[in-house]
Amino acid sequence: MKPTLKRSNAPIFWALFGAGGMLSALLGPMLVFITGLAVPLGWLLPPDTMSYPRMLAFAQNFIGKGFIFAIIALFLWHAAHRIFHSLHDIGIHAGTAAKLLCYGSAMVGTLLAAYALLVIGF
Protein backbone atom coordinates (compact mmCIF):
# COMPACT_ATOMS: atom_id res chain seq x y z
CA MET A 1 0.00 0.00 0.00
CA LYS A 2 1.19 3.48 -0.76
CA PRO A 3 2.08 5.51 2.34
CA THR A 4 0.10 8.53 1.13
CA LEU A 5 -2.73 8.75 -1.35
CA LYS A 6 -1.90 10.70 -4.47
CA ARG A 7 -4.17 13.67 -4.85
CA SER A 8 -6.23 13.67 -8.05
CA ASN A 9 -6.03 16.70 -10.33
CA ALA A 10 -9.53 15.95 -11.70
CA PRO A 11 -11.36 18.47 -9.44
CA ILE A 12 -9.38 21.35 -11.00
CA PHE A 13 -10.37 20.41 -14.54
CA TRP A 14 -13.91 19.69 -13.45
CA ALA A 15 -14.20 23.09 -11.71
CA LEU A 16 -12.95 24.86 -14.84
CA PHE A 17 -15.39 22.81 -16.94
CA GLY A 18 -18.25 23.71 -14.61
CA ALA A 19 -17.37 27.40 -14.47
CA GLY A 20 -17.05 27.62 -18.25
CA GLY A 21 -20.23 25.63 -18.75
CA MET A 22 -22.17 27.93 -16.44
CA LEU A 23 -20.74 31.11 -17.97
CA SER A 24 -21.44 29.92 -21.54
CA ALA A 25 -24.94 28.76 -20.53
CA LEU A 26 -25.74 32.15 -19.02
CA LEU A 27 -24.17 34.49 -21.58
CA GLY A 28 -23.07 32.37 -24.57
CA PRO A 29 -26.11 32.76 -26.83
CA MET A 30 -26.25 36.55 -26.39
CA LEU A 31 -22.47 36.93 -26.84
CA VAL A 32 -22.65 35.03 -30.14
CA PHE A 33 -25.64 37.11 -31.19
CA ILE A 34 -23.93 40.44 -30.37
CA THR A 35 -20.38 39.75 -31.62
CA GLY A 36 -21.22 37.38 -34.47
CA LEU A 37 -24.51 38.63 -35.89
CA ALA A 38 -25.80 41.97 -34.54
CA VAL A 39 -22.54 43.92 -34.92
CA PRO A 40 -21.31 42.47 -38.28
CA LEU A 41 -24.77 42.79 -39.85
CA GLY A 42 -25.54 46.19 -38.27
CA TRP A 43 -28.66 44.99 -36.48
CA LEU A 44 -30.15 46.62 -33.39
CA LEU A 45 -26.91 48.06 -31.97
CA PRO A 46 -25.13 51.31 -32.98
CA PRO A 47 -22.64 50.76 -35.86
CA ASP A 48 -19.62 51.73 -33.73
CA THR A 49 -20.47 49.30 -30.89
CA MET A 50 -17.25 47.34 -31.46
CA SER A 51 -15.14 50.14 -32.97
CA TYR A 52 -11.41 50.20 -32.17
CA PRO A 53 -11.51 53.05 -29.59
CA ARG A 54 -14.42 51.41 -27.75
CA MET A 55 -12.93 47.92 -27.69
CA LEU A 56 -9.49 49.25 -26.72
CA ALA A 57 -11.01 51.20 -23.81
CA PHE A 58 -12.98 48.11 -22.80
CA ALA A 59 -9.90 45.87 -22.92
CA GLN A 60 -7.86 48.43 -20.93
CA ASN A 61 -10.48 48.68 -18.22
CA PHE A 62 -9.97 46.27 -15.29
CA ILE A 63 -13.50 44.92 -15.41
CA GLY A 64 -13.42 44.64 -19.20
CA LYS A 65 -10.07 42.81 -19.07
CA GLY A 66 -11.39 40.38 -16.49
CA PHE A 67 -14.55 39.77 -18.51
CA ILE A 68 -12.69 39.10 -21.78
CA PHE A 69 -10.19 36.82 -20.02
CA ALA A 70 -12.90 34.87 -18.18
CA ILE A 71 -14.97 34.38 -21.33
CA ILE A 72 -12.11 33.16 -23.54
CA ALA A 73 -10.27 31.06 -20.93
CA LEU A 74 -13.28 29.42 -19.29
CA PHE A 75 -15.00 28.69 -22.63
CA LEU A 76 -11.80 26.98 -23.79
CA TRP A 77 -11.41 24.91 -20.59
CA HIS A 78 -15.07 23.93 -20.68
CA ALA A 79 -14.83 22.77 -24.29
CA ALA A 80 -11.47 21.01 -23.78
CA HIS A 81 -12.80 18.97 -20.87
CA ARG A 82 -16.01 18.03 -22.64
CA ILE A 83 -14.25 17.07 -25.89
CA PHE A 84 -11.63 15.06 -23.95
CA HIS A 85 -14.30 13.05 -22.16
CA SER A 86 -16.26 12.47 -25.38
CA LEU A 87 -13.27 10.95 -27.20
CA HIS A 88 -13.97 7.50 -25.72
CA ASP A 89 -17.58 7.72 -26.99
CA ILE A 90 -16.43 8.13 -30.58
CA GLY A 91 -13.89 5.31 -30.28
CA ILE A 92 -10.69 7.28 -29.67
CA HIS A 93 -8.55 6.14 -26.75
CA ALA A 94 -8.45 9.04 -24.29
CA GLY A 95 -4.86 8.60 -23.14
CA THR A 96 -2.11 10.96 -22.07
CA ALA A 97 -1.55 12.31 -25.59
CA ALA A 98 -5.23 13.20 -26.00
CA LYS A 99 -5.25 14.77 -22.54
CA LEU A 100 -2.20 16.88 -23.35
CA LEU A 101 -3.73 17.96 -26.66
CA CYS A 102 -7.11 18.93 -25.15
CA TYR A 103 -6.00 20.63 -21.95
CA GLY A 104 -2.79 21.84 -23.60
CA SER A 105 -4.67 23.81 -26.26
CA ALA A 106 -6.89 25.35 -23.57
CA MET A 107 -3.72 26.30 -21.69
CA VAL A 108 -2.10 27.81 -24.80
CA GLY A 109 -5.30 29.79 -25.51
CA THR A 110 -5.40 31.02 -21.91
CA LEU A 111 -1.77 32.17 -22.06
CA LEU A 112 -2.31 33.88 -25.44
CA ALA A 113 -5.33 35.74 -24.05
CA ALA A 114 -3.33 36.83 -20.99
CA TYR A 115 -0.46 37.94 -23.24
CA ALA A 116 -2.76 39.98 -25.52
CA LEU A 117 -4.46 41.62 -22.53
CA LEU A 118 -1.05 42.56 -21.08
CA VAL A 119 0.16 43.98 -24.43
CA ILE A 120 -3.03 46.07 -24.68
CA GLY A 121 -2.00 47.65 -21.38
CA PHE A 122 -3.92 49.37 -18.61
Next chain:
Amino acid sequence: MNKRRPYVRSMDGWWKKNPFFVEYMIHEGTALFVAAYAGILLFGLLRLAQGEAAWNAWLSAMKNPWYIGFQVLALIALTYHTYTWFKIMPRTMPPVVVGGQRLSAWAITGSGLAVAAAACLGLLALVWGMAR
Protein backbone atom coordinates in the same frame (compact mmCIF):
# COMPACT_ATOMS: atom_id res chain seq x y z
CA MET B 1 0.56 -11.77 -33.26
CA ASN B 2 -2.44 -13.55 -31.86
CA LYS B 3 -3.57 -16.30 -34.25
CA ARG B 4 -6.99 -16.60 -32.64
CA ARG B 5 -8.58 -13.46 -34.10
CA PRO B 6 -11.54 -13.48 -31.69
CA TYR B 7 -14.73 -11.76 -32.82
CA VAL B 8 -14.99 -8.26 -31.43
CA ARG B 9 -18.31 -6.56 -31.99
CA SER B 10 -17.87 -3.22 -33.71
CA MET B 11 -18.87 -0.20 -31.65
CA ASP B 12 -19.03 2.16 -34.64
CA GLY B 13 -22.03 4.45 -34.45
CA TRP B 14 -23.28 2.78 -31.23
CA TRP B 15 -24.98 5.98 -30.15
CA LYS B 16 -27.09 6.24 -33.31
CA LYS B 17 -29.21 3.27 -32.21
CA ASN B 18 -30.79 4.99 -29.23
CA PRO B 19 -32.41 8.47 -29.27
CA PHE B 20 -31.19 9.08 -25.69
CA PHE B 21 -27.57 8.72 -26.82
CA VAL B 22 -28.15 10.74 -30.00
CA GLU B 23 -29.29 13.62 -27.78
CA TYR B 24 -26.28 13.00 -25.51
CA MET B 25 -23.85 13.22 -28.44
CA ILE B 26 -25.50 16.42 -29.71
CA HIS B 27 -25.30 18.17 -26.34
CA GLU B 28 -21.71 17.05 -25.84
CA GLY B 29 -21.02 18.23 -29.41
CA THR B 30 -21.99 21.81 -28.52
CA ALA B 31 -18.49 21.97 -26.98
CA LEU B 32 -17.04 22.10 -30.52
CA PHE B 33 -18.94 25.34 -31.14
CA VAL B 34 -17.96 26.74 -27.74
CA ALA B 35 -14.31 26.02 -28.58
CA ALA B 36 -14.53 27.49 -32.10
CA TYR B 37 -16.31 30.61 -30.85
CA ALA B 38 -13.71 31.10 -28.09
CA GLY B 39 -11.02 30.68 -30.77
CA ILE B 40 -12.59 33.41 -32.92
CA LEU B 41 -12.77 35.74 -29.91
CA LEU B 42 -9.16 34.92 -28.99
CA PHE B 43 -8.06 35.73 -32.52
CA GLY B 44 -9.98 39.02 -32.33
CA LEU B 45 -8.28 39.85 -29.02
CA LEU B 46 -4.84 39.19 -30.53
CA ARG B 47 -5.76 41.44 -33.49
CA LEU B 48 -6.91 44.14 -31.05
CA ALA B 49 -3.51 44.00 -29.37
CA GLN B 50 -1.87 44.55 -32.78
CA GLY B 51 -3.55 47.91 -33.33
CA GLU B 52 -6.36 49.62 -35.18
CA ALA B 53 -5.74 48.29 -38.72
CA ALA B 54 -5.54 44.68 -37.50
CA TRP B 55 -8.69 45.07 -35.41
CA ASN B 56 -10.64 46.59 -38.33
CA ALA B 57 -9.51 43.71 -40.56
CA TRP B 58 -10.90 41.26 -38.00
CA LEU B 59 -14.16 43.23 -37.76
CA SER B 60 -14.68 43.16 -41.53
CA ALA B 61 -13.73 39.46 -41.68
CA MET B 62 -16.66 38.86 -39.31
CA LYS B 63 -18.96 40.06 -42.11
CA ASN B 64 -17.85 37.17 -44.34
CA PRO B 65 -20.86 34.94 -45.14
CA TRP B 66 -18.95 31.86 -43.94
CA TYR B 67 -18.43 33.49 -40.55
CA ILE B 68 -22.08 34.61 -40.43
CA GLY B 69 -23.15 31.05 -41.27
CA PHE B 70 -20.91 29.70 -38.52
CA GLN B 71 -22.31 32.22 -36.02
CA VAL B 72 -25.88 31.17 -36.85
CA LEU B 73 -24.93 27.54 -36.12
CA ALA B 74 -23.01 28.62 -33.00
CA LEU B 75 -26.06 30.57 -31.78
CA ILE B 76 -28.21 27.44 -32.16
CA ALA B 77 -25.56 25.24 -30.50
CA LEU B 78 -25.00 27.58 -27.55
CA THR B 79 -28.72 28.06 -27.01
CA TYR B 80 -29.06 24.27 -26.97
CA HIS B 81 -26.12 24.09 -24.56
CA THR B 82 -27.93 26.55 -22.24
CA TYR B 83 -31.08 24.41 -22.37
CA THR B 84 -29.30 21.09 -21.72
CA TRP B 85 -26.98 22.59 -19.07
CA PHE B 86 -29.95 23.50 -16.89
CA LYS B 87 -31.93 20.42 -17.89
CA ILE B 88 -29.12 18.20 -16.54
CA MET B 89 -28.51 20.43 -13.53
CA PRO B 90 -30.92 18.62 -11.15
CA ARG B 91 -28.68 15.56 -11.59
CA THR B 92 -25.31 17.36 -11.47
CA MET B 93 -25.87 19.45 -8.33
CA PRO B 94 -26.34 18.23 -4.75
CA PRO B 95 -29.99 17.91 -3.63
CA VAL B 96 -31.48 21.18 -2.40
CA VAL B 97 -34.00 20.90 0.43
CA VAL B 98 -36.45 23.77 0.89
CA GLY B 99 -38.94 23.54 3.77
CA GLY B 100 -38.33 19.82 4.28
CA GLN B 101 -39.09 19.06 0.62
CA ARG B 102 -36.52 18.27 -2.00
CA LEU B 103 -36.55 20.98 -4.68
CA SER B 104 -38.09 19.49 -7.82
CA ALA B 105 -36.06 18.99 -10.98
CA TRP B 106 -38.48 21.22 -12.82
CA ALA B 107 -37.92 24.09 -10.34
CA ILE B 108 -34.12 23.87 -10.77
CA THR B 109 -34.27 23.73 -14.57
CA GLY B 110 -36.91 26.45 -14.75
CA SER B 111 -35.07 28.88 -12.50
CA GLY B 112 -31.77 28.20 -14.30
CA LEU B 113 -33.34 29.02 -17.66
CA ALA B 114 -35.01 32.12 -16.21
CA VAL B 115 -31.66 33.34 -14.81
CA ALA B 116 -29.98 32.66 -18.20
CA ALA B 117 -32.68 34.61 -20.05
CA ALA B 118 -32.28 37.50 -17.60
CA ALA B 119 -28.47 37.39 -17.93
CA CYS B 120 -28.70 37.49 -21.74
CA LEU B 121 -31.16 40.40 -21.75
CA GLY B 122 -29.06 42.17 -19.11
CA LEU B 123 -25.94 41.77 -21.26
CA LEU B 124 -27.72 43.14 -24.34
CA ALA B 125 -29.05 46.10 -22.32
CA LEU B 126 -25.55 46.73 -20.90
CA VAL B 127 -23.89 46.67 -24.34
CA TRP B 128 -26.64 48.82 -25.80
CA GLY B 129 -26.29 51.31 -22.92
CA MET B 130 -22.49 51.46 -23.24
CA ALA B 131 -22.52 51.84 -27.05
CA ARG B 132 -25.28 54.43 -27.24
